[in-house]
Amino acid sequence: MNKADRMMRIHTAAAAFGVCIAAALIPAPASAQVKIGAVLSASGPASFLGDPEKKTFDIYVADINAKGGINGQKLQMIVYDDGGDANAARTFATRLIEEDKVVAMIGGTTTGSTMAMIPAFEDAQTPFISLAGAIEIIQPVRKWVFKTPHTDRMACEKIFADLKRRNLTTVALISGTDAFGHSMRDQCVAVAPHAGITIATVENYGPTDSDITPQLTKIKTAPGVQAVINTGFGQGPAIVTRNYRQLDIKYPLYQSHGVASKQFIDLAGAAADGVRLPAAALLVADKLPDNDPQKPIVVAYKKTFEARTGQPVSTFGGHAYDGLMIFAQAAQRAGNFNPAKVRDEIEGTKGYIGTGGLVNMSPTDHLGLDLSAFRMLEIKNGDWALVPESGS
Amino acid sequence: MAEFLQFLFSGLTVGAIYALVAIGFTLIYNASDVVNFAQGEFVMLGGMTTVFLGYVGVPLPLATIVAILATTAVGFALYRLAIATAREADAVTLIIITIGASIFIRGVAEIVFDKRFHSLPPLLSNDPIRVGGAAILPQSLVVLAGALIILLLLWAFIERTMFGKAVIATSANRIAARLVGIDTQIIVGACFALAAAIGAIAGILVTPITLTSYNVGTLLALKGFAAAMLGGIGSATGAVVGGILLGLLEALAAGYVSASYKDAVAFVVILTVLFAMPHGLFGKTKVERV
Secondary structure, three states, X not given: OXXXXXXXXXXXXXXXXXXXXXXXXXXXXXXXEEEEXXXXXXXXXXXXXXXXXXXXXXXXXXXXHHOOOEOOEEEEEEEEEOOOOHHHHHHHHHHHHHHHOOOEEEEOOOHHHHHHHHHHHHHHOOOEEEOOOOHXXXXXXXXXEEEOOOOHHHHHHHHHHHHHHOOOOEEEXXXXXXXXXXXXHHHHHHHHHHHOOEEEEEEEEOOOOOOOHHHHHHHHOOOOOOEEEEEOOOHHHHHHHHHHHHOOOOOOEEEOHHHOOHHHHHHHHHHHOOOEEEEEHHHHHHHOOOOOOOHHHHHHHHXXXXXXXXXXXXXXXXXXXXXXXXXXXXXXXXXXXXXXXXHHHHHOOOOEEOOOOEEOOEOOEOOOOOHHHEEEEEEEOOEEEEOOOOOO | OHHHHHHHHHHHHHHHHHHHHHHHHHHHHXXXXXXXXXXXXXXXXXXXXXXXXXXXXXXXXXXXXXXXXXXXXXXXXXXXXXXXXXXXXXXXXXXXXXXXXXXXXXXXXHHHOOOOOEOOOOOOOOOOEEEOOEEEOHHHHHHHHHHHHHHHHHHHHHHHOHHHHHHHXXXXXXXXXXXXXXXXXXXXXXXXXXXXXXXXXXHHHHHHHHOEOOOOHHHHHHHHHHHHHHHOOOOHHHHHHHHHHHHHHHHHHHHHHOHHHHHHHHHHHHHHHHHHOOOOOOOOOOOOOO
């Protein structure tokens, strides 16, 4: 090449070099973003759990950032959709830890995905607040794992208490083969003798089954059954409820808190009337007595969620809200985002009133809720109604 | 007895669904030797499109027709853009193309629609009909009737019209058909479109019973394929018989053996058919002149 070209090339290189040096000398902006992660089942059979969770995070992380963030830093919430598949969840968990380097994780919509991700977060020593139901998530207590929803064991206890009040003692169980349905079924079987309840028969269905009449027929013809409990979440219980009425089974039907969303009522239609389930007070926010300590929080959350998304509120979004707030308050108390310090503060959560109830955590209790946090509801005319309890 | 009757009704209900999907498989296989694994997506598109058109205020009968037409267009597009452009590729390549197309359609559906479950109101009433202590939904009878009517219309179309004769000719020997002046491109394209329409009708009829979501196509396609194999791939009657038989086997297995293995029945059927009688119940054994 000739001399002119060579000079131009040298000049360009020098200019580029100069820019690089200058850029390296400019200090990085002071307000870096703190990353927290969420692996949710926004699609798939658990979508009516994961979708409100995702929407809740979108709304409230933006709110927190609008108010200046936590400890002077803004939050960046990284959300991955596992589609209800535990394997996918595990892959995303690894990505959150290794690539995104999150300081905490709030997520795991289903028991299956949570159990798959626990080892990853334990190894990475990152606090993990789960949004799933089974008691095995926090029992045995794992140092880095917490959860916000009521456990399946509590659901069984609440349902059995209601059955005793109605003088019904023999039940049939029909459960989904997913981790939560399976786990709650095992819990009910374990708790039944203490509660004075006899389990006459147990049936299963797959979470994506479109017709559950064979199993319900066997329950209908089983002798001595006085009530039926369906353990599971998502689409399955909706089909169970529709088939239940189709077969004209007269016994009372109980669902778990895995269906605590208006979407269940939409899918099950008129068949849902008369179904009872234990659920968080959030669903009957407006119907709570004024002196109920949960009322202000649940009414505020319900108003915000319904105004910003145009969809009715569900307890799953409420659990996500509780998880985020518990994390935020813990980080504030810790004063920084060191995962170990934040974990200690999460464990020290006391007196937090959330959509799920009053939370008092301890080194031996990483949930913090007791049975009074659960309310017994009945579906009437397509809406939730509180069932009066004389001393729960 | 009432128990057995209930299992029977449950089996007929799901069986009719599988039968409709299997008819679609058979049609495309007959015309082009391609097993179209996107067939399940046509069923999904029929149901989901109708539901979403209903949400934006279109009256349900009109929504149904628009959904069927839209799905037919998708079926024809699948042929035109994916299968025809692969020219003389061998059958395995074309099957893999249809699998890719089904994943693509599912991805688009996930974005255009949403990830939740949806339902449609049933055609007749919601109250089940009680027979001998068992209950069957009127909608199940509608699906069964639909399968039989479609079978009849298809038979009349294939056997009694000129176009149908062209389809038979194309499936017998493509080159010979071209030699006598049949435009095989149009014939195969029309079969794809027809299979898509049948799939869409199936989707609309079954959504009141099974609910619909963007990913129901996958399992339906696999079970429909099992039903088509059982009945003999290439025979429309076989498709319906295979579908109903598969449904009955599933319901009886769920009732008398264990509900946990219900989905496994379809796959055990595929394996058994492939080992014992690859041409299925009604299929013809292929004779090749050496």
